[in-house]
Structures are given as structure tokens and as C-alpha cells.
Amino acid sequence: MSNISFSDREFKRISEIMYQAAGLSFNDSKKSLIQSRLLPRIQRIGAGSFAEYIAMLEDESQAAEFQMAVDLLTTNETYFFREPKHYELLEQELASRKSRAPLAVWSAASSFGDEAYSTAMLLADMQMQGRIGPDWSILATDISHRVLLSAKEAIYPQDRLRAVSPERLRRYCLRGDGDSEGQVLLQDKIRERVQFGRLNLCQPVDGIGPFDVIFLRNVLIYFDVPTKIEVVDRVLATLKPGGLFFLGTAEGRVACKTPLQTVQPGAFRKTA
């Protein structure tokens, strides 16, 4: 049993820090969640108390520890071709485009890269079939360095690719053997199409876009309503008029200022 206590004041301070720096919103019911996620970390690094840990989170020279806390307080759950209907819509939409103009896609809370690489597999297939031109690229960003490092390595447990067709597995993946049994490495022809970078959605977004397609799926859950609206409008400012915008199907519609038309659950078109 730990004798490290966690006062309401400490809970409030951690909530404030996470809200200001990463937009993460924790109401009073989340006190025990924060405690259970951070306590093992505090013990592992030998900090004597939550107060000591808070001082580390406030210290700009300890950015890596701040990152670690964000990671512990959010989830990076993702898998290939999550919400397949979104990829079906994207395929139909791109197939019906008259032009072979360059195509830019942004996976805006990419986690380990599954969403971005799934899109790359779809676009590589479409290019091979002559349904889109060769000039397409994908930007994948996340607040977490840890997931980005892993995404760049592009090695996954096989189970995460359970929704990838056998043809795509053959075409784009290498199965590990020996020590790497049960793991899959993505081939260079997919990896080289995705560029990864760190980006905090709660800060101004400069120098990227405009995009034809944006995925912002399963990240708004961490934000309160004003932050959701702010983040969605900020992200949509980089989407071309007529472009497709995806949220997690369960996330509903956000009352943003940017005009959107609903295309299917979790899929929207920017109308102006």
C-alpha cells in the first residue's frame, strides 16, 4: 500500500496544468482516475509526493515527464481500418473526383500511425488501379513523442492489422519470424508516404495544409465543449472547401463555426 496522499488541491492543480497545456479536461469525478494512472509513475521515479510530481510537471526543463503524464492520462488505442465505413466513403469520394490533382491528407491525432498507414494502403491501391494520380501524401501528428517514435518504426502486433485484407497484407506488410513472430513491419512503399510530426491541437496550427481530407477521430473525448469547438475550427481552417472531415462515429457533431454538411455518421464535408 502506498502512503502517498492526493489532496483535492493537488488534483485541481494537475487538472489545471493538463487543461492549459494539452486541453485535457478532468471533472471532479476523475480524481481517482488521475491518482491511479499517475501514482505508479510517481513511485517508479522515486518522487516522494504528488506535490513533488506537480513541481516536475511545472518545470519546463522536464518536458519529457510532462509528455509521460499526458500519455498516462490519455489512451492511444487505435487499429488499422478502424471504422471501415469511413475508408469506404473516402474511396468512393476519391474515385469520383474528376481531377488527378495532388491529394493531401492529415491524420490529426494519429497515435501509433494505424489510421495514416491504413489511408496510405487505400491510396496506394487506388493509384495502382489508376483511380488517383501519383501525387499524394499524408501528414500524421500527435502530441505524444512516444507514439510518434513507434509510428515511424512501423512495427505492429499482428492483431492490430486484423481488419486489413489478405491482399493488402501481402502487398504492403512483412511478417516477422523467429523473435519477431507475431509482428508485422510495413513496407517502405507505405512508410515513405507518411510524414510524422508532433503537434498539440490546443495550440495554434501554422504552416500545414491545405488538406483535401482530415481525420480527427477519437481525440475530442478528452476536451471540454469550448475546447472541442476551438480545436475543430482550428483544424477545419486547414481543410479545403469541399474537403472531407472525419470524427469518431461516437463523437457526434461539434457545434463549430465552420459550415459542415453531414455525409454519414462521423463524416462531414466543409461547405465553404
Ligand SMILES: C[S@@+](CC[C@H](N)C(=O)[O-])C[C@H]1O[C@@H](n2cnc3c(N)ncnc32)[C@H](O)[C@@H]1O
Ligand atoms: C485514441 S487515440 C486516436 C487515434 C486515431 N485517431 C484513431 O481514431 O484510432 C487519441 C490520440 O490523441 C492524442 N492527443 C491527446 N491530446 C492531444 C492534443 N492536445 N493534441 C494532439 N494529440 C492529442 C493522444 O496522444 C492519442 O494518441
